[in-house]
Amino acid sequence: MSRTALLACGGGLIAAALYPLLFGGSNYAVNLGFLVLFAAFLGQSWNIAGGFAGQMSFGHAVFFGTGAYASTILHVSHGWNPWLAWPVAIAAGAAVGAGIGTLSFRAGLRGSYFALVTLAFAEAFRILANSVPFTRGGLGMLIKSDPHPANLQFRDPIWFYYLALVLCVLSLALAWWLTRSRFGARLAAIRENEDAARALGINTFREKVRVLALSGALCAAGGTLYAQKYLYIDPSIAFGVDKSIEMLLVSMIGGAGTIFGPLIGAGVLHFVSEVTRELGGALPAIKNAQPLALIVYGVILVIIVGYLPDGSMGLFRRRRALPQGQGHA
Amino acid sequence: MSKRDHRPGVTRRAFAIGTGALAVSSVASPLPLRAQAGPIRVGLIHPVTGFVAYNGQQSRLGATMAIEDVNKAGGIKSMGGARLEAVLGDSQSKVEVGVSEVEKMNEAGVAAYIGCFQSPVGIAATQAAAKYNTPFLIDVGASDLLVSRGLKNIFRLKPGFGKCVDDGIAALGALNKAAGGAAKSAVLVHESGEFGTGTAKLLAGKLPSIGIEAKELIAHDNPTRNFDNIALRIRSMAPDIVMMSNYGNEYMLLARTLFQQKINVAGMFSVLGGGFNYKFVKEMPDVAQFMMDTNHWFNPRSAAAQALKKRVEAGGALFTFEVYLSYSNVMLLADALERAGSADKEKLTAALASSTFKAELLPYGPTKFTNGQNEGGRPGVMQVLKGDIEVIAPAEFASAQAVFPRPKFT
Amino acid sequence: MSPDIIFAGVVNGLMAGGIYVLVATGLTLIYGVLHIINFAHGSLLMLAMYAVFFLFRPPLGLDPYLALPLVTAGAFLMGYVLYRGVIGRLSHGRDENILLITLGLSIVADNVALFLFTGDTQTIGVAYAGNYISLGPALVPLPKLISFGASMLICALLGLFMSQTDMGKAIRAVAKERQGARLVGIDVENIFAVSYGIGIACLGAAACLLMPFFYVSPSSGHVFVLIAFTTVVLGGMGSFGGALAGGLIIGVVESLAGLQFGEQLGQLGIPLVFILILLLRPTGLFGRQ
Incomplete structure (x- = not known):
């Protein structure tokens, strides 16, 4: 990494660390910052498999929910400390990732087929969570509020912000490593042309299972953090398709397969969402104005895709001559 | 894509966007104004978009009408006629967004919140509001988890599903006794979420106490496309009573399917049946005839309730339970503000906690909060008779005599 | 379970499957030709259902079955214009962009409906809704029997169209070999738009x-989306005969699983079939290897 890039990264980190102080302790701003960082972190977990390795998933909520449920069940039903339950949840996410990866990649699923099978897995997990006794089914699971750092609960939202910042920075570092390491290079080769990668002697099956496990582990870490912040999960919250879509969106809007794509995507989407929602609330004169906000949100989404086909990161990559529009793959 | 493409490195511009997006997203977003003298702000958090948008919109309608009415009547008199001002929020049916709205409204200086319809959103949003000790009035939200966490800032005027089940069971027991024990068995059909599952389990536990055996609990997903098979199973079990706890669309589909398949039962009795309303009765009078429901209802003998019903219907909307519950919650808040003489959170919380507010629109006794739950709240038991909805219990609010068992299909 | 109940369950499943077939046929056609997963499918179905609802209401009072040609043609036009005006133009020929655009369109459509029609659930009360036909131990409501028959008929007509007409042959040519089709002078962009239009027209008929x-409510279209995906995958993505068989199989599996394991856990049958088919035979039952 060049000196300037290093400096820039350090500066950015300092700015992010100081951000909560800039707004005079506004919890709204802190909470918004948390949401952006959290979405960026989840988006990065998607990006690692979907962007860097080209294994697009529609069902990443399966990992998110696994993490949320694993730590919550250990904590609520078995009295574990959430800090201890967290690594177990991460391991569970990795295991589910490895499991789904082994099954799907063994069957040779690629592209849309792989995306659809992840969607189906998430749906199967949602129905299971709704039906089996140890998740308390549709009743959901409530975590007792006991704000104390030792319980991974904080009275002041600023600590969740910093926790999300740490996770986000770690995920950025991981993404950066993927652009530098041999592992990352193998993934890129798989993304560009899997058959060619295999011909080069890459064990594509093993690499893909690994990357899905890694992605699942990260995403599950997010699930635990979510449960600890909001203190309640149910099958639709944990395994719902909304979560999967959001992870995919922030990544692809920002630019899939780039280091900063998910962060930018999360920033852009939350910015648009907050502003449009604010407008909806500020227009009581128009009866039923709130849907207008989401209409504007949807239109902006289409426009971003239409005019920044590489995602927002494409804004400053476009100057480099890139092969464009390879047609329908 | 070229190899360079996925190795963009960390350029200065890349970085600037990376962190800039963060800062911009907060700076450019219109940050709410700080609290200011003048109107008393009330935060309304409802899911006005998303899967349960209709219910959220109905709640918002009721609450905003009540705020208008309070202001028209001269505002809060003990505070020099201070006006109420609604701060409108949309939870989009999402927990995170609901919490975000709580934070935003806190900085807009709201004196109290009213919301949230969905229990999961309510659970997280009340928790967030508890940090600021801001009172949170649950207008709709069935889960008893809401009031079981020891939070001091929560007030729920309406009864929870525990109370609705108890009253429903008592009413059904009385009906069955009067009919000489015509019903001996029941099948319960419920949605698989927190609300339906909790209600059905409570019901199944209590049915034996009135001499009715719960043959089976049938859970279904939301949304469910097709109730033909559930009808098939009900037919094969031949229960005397079908009990249902589900949301509007599934309630309507199930009722219509059972009617079309001409399944003979002594009664269809729901607890918190989501689709039991005037629209259902008007659009499917044959299906709705003789169906019974235990639910939040207005007091049919209250002139104020009838007047509000006319106003709501004149505006082209339906007088559903969300409307009068949210309306009544604003009135409960106005009453507490009047007695506290201040929008100070501590004083307001104390005034709410000691409230003896008489909910004029509702068939309730005087308000008495215990751990945030109003002990005076109770549901009505209704039956569709001759194309209208009549209250059949509690007796002092009844507008008609129940028909049980219902006539058989021929 | 008694044989009577199993029989009735199979009949119920077939009736439900008839609708899945129609919704999935549109999806599979769009996938087969354009190679995209149309995320706006549920939302467009919902819009078509609102069209049926408003046509039924006074002043027009048009019966939904009489409205079928009109709504189907309108849906075709809508699909064609959407592809020409938005999807084709903004996607720059990239699959992942098409996916995001259909997702964005879905958000817009849902909220336009919410804004214009509110979130209230609407139904239409046709006089014959309560009529039913006895098929042995099964009671089948008349509208479901009609929908099943009509759905089969529409599939047959579509099959004829694809195999007998020049346009149908051109669509199949593009689906099979895009570059080759272009070389022999087929206007590929036009075929894309027509295919998308036909896919949406199927939704019009289904509505x-x-x-x-x-x-119908602003979110009621999504009720059929996962099931349509499953049907398409089961039948083989892009295969018509597959969508037909897949829809009926899914209907019956869903019905019998619901009877055996309860409606809640029985729902697990759908993603499980989906996963198993993908893992064991990813080309579907009828897809080409």
């Missing part, structure tokens, strides 16, 4: 058949 026994 007319559904409304007599279902309801």
Whole structure:
């Protein structure tokens, strides 16, 4: 990494660390910052498999929910400390990732087929969570509020912000490593042309299972953090398709397969969402104005895709001559 | 894509966007104004978009009408006629967004919140509001988890599903006794979420106490496309009573399917049946005839309730339970503000906690909060008779005599 | 379970499957030709259902079955214009962009409906809704029998169209070999738009058949989306015969699993079939290897 890039990264980190102080302790701003960082972190977990390795998933909520449920069940039903339950949840996410990866990649699923099978897995997990006794089914699971750092609960939202910042920075570092390491290079080769990668002697099956496990582990870490912040999960919250879509969106809007794509995507989407929602609330004169906000949100989404086909990161990559529009793959 | 493409490195511009997006997203977003003298702000958090948008919109309608009415009547008199001002929020049916709205409204200086319809959103949003000790009035939200966490800032005027089940069971027991024990068995059909599952389990536990055996609990997903098979199973079990706890669309589909398949039962009795309303009765009078429901209802003998019903219907909307519950919650808040003489959170919380507010629109006794739950709240038991909805219990609010068992299909 | 109940369950499943077939046929056609997963499918179905609802209401009072040609043609036009005006133009020929655009369109469509029609659930009350036919131990409501028959008929017509007409042959040519089709002078962009239009037209027909026994609200289209994906995968993505068989199989599996394991856990049958088919035979039952 060049000196300037290093400096820039350090500066950015300092700015992010100081951000909560800039707004005079506004919890709204802190909470918004948390949401952006959290979405960026989840988006990065998607990006690692979907962007860097080209294994697009529609069902990443399966990992998110696994993490949320694993730590919550250990904590609520078995009295574990959430800090201890967290690594177990991460391991569970990795295991589910490895499991789904082994099954799907063994069957040779690629592209849309792989995306659809992840969607189906998430749906199967949602129905299971709704039906089996140890998740308390549709009743959901409530975590007792006991704000104390030792319980991974904080009275002041600023600590969740910093926790999300740490996770986000770690995920950025991981993404950066993927652009530098041999592992990352193998993934890129798989993304560009899997058959060619295999011909080069890459064990594509093993690499893909690994990357899905890694992605699942990260995403599950997010699930635990979510449960600890909001203190309640149910099958639709944990395994719902909304979560999967959001992870995919922030990544692809920002630019899939780039280091900063998910962060930018999360920033852009939350910015648009907050502003449009604010407008909806500020227009009581128009009866039923709130849907207008989401209409504007949807239109902006289409426009971003239409005019920044590489995602927002494409804004400053476009100057480099890139092969464009390879047609329908 | 070229190899360079996925190795963009960390350029200065890349970085600037990376962190800039963060800062911009907060700076450019219109940050709410700080609290200011003048109107008393009330935060309304409802899911006005998303899967349960209709219910959220109905709640918002009721609450905003009540705020208008309070202001028209001269505002809060003990505070020099201070006006109420609604701060409108949309939870989009999402927990995170609901919490975000709580934070935003806190900085807009709201004196109290009213919301949230969905229990999961309510659970997280009340928790967030508890940090600021801001009172949170649950207008709709069935889960008893809401009031079981020891939070001091929560007030729920309406009864929870525990109370609705108890009253429903008592009413059904009385009906069955009067009919000489015509019903001996029941099948319960419920949605698989927190609300339906909790209600059905409570019901199944209590049915034996009135001499009715719960043959089976049938859970279904939301949304469910097709109730033909559930009808098939009900037919094969031949229960005397079908009990249902589900949301509007599934309630309507199930009722219509059972009617079309001409399944003979002594009664269809729901607890918190989501689709039991005037629209259902008007659009499917044959299906709705003789169906019974235990639910939040207005007091049919209250002139104020009838007047509000006319106003709501004149505006082209339906007088559903969300409307009068949210309306009544604003009135409960106005009453507490009047007695506290201040929008100070501590004083307001104390005034709410000691409230003896008489909910004029509702068939309730005087308000008495215990751990945030109003002990005076109770549901009505209704039956569709001759194309209208009549209250059949509690007796002092009844507008008609129940028909049980219902006539058989021929 | 008694044989009577199993029989009735199979009949119920077939009736439900008829609708899945129609919704999935549109999806599979769009996938087969354009190689995209149309995320706007549920939302467009919902819009078509609103069209049926408003046509039924006074002043027009048009019966949903009589409205079928009109709504189907309108849906085709809508699909064609959407592709020409938005999807084709903004996607720059990239699959992942098409996916995001259909997702964005879906958000817009849902909220336009919410804004214009509110979130209230609407139904239509046709006089014959309560009529039913006895098939042995099964009671089949008349509208479901009609929807099943009409759905089969529409599939047959579509099959004829694809195999007999020049346009149908051109669509199949583009689906099979895009570059080759271009070389022999087929206007590929036009074929894309027509295919998308036909896919949406199937939704128009499905909407007319559904409304007599279902309801419409801004989110009611999504009720059929996962099931349509499953059907498409089961039948083999891009295969017509597959969508037909897949829809009926899914209907019956869902029905019998619901009877055996309860409606809640029985729902697990759908993603499980989906996963198993993908893992064991990813080309589907009828897809080409």
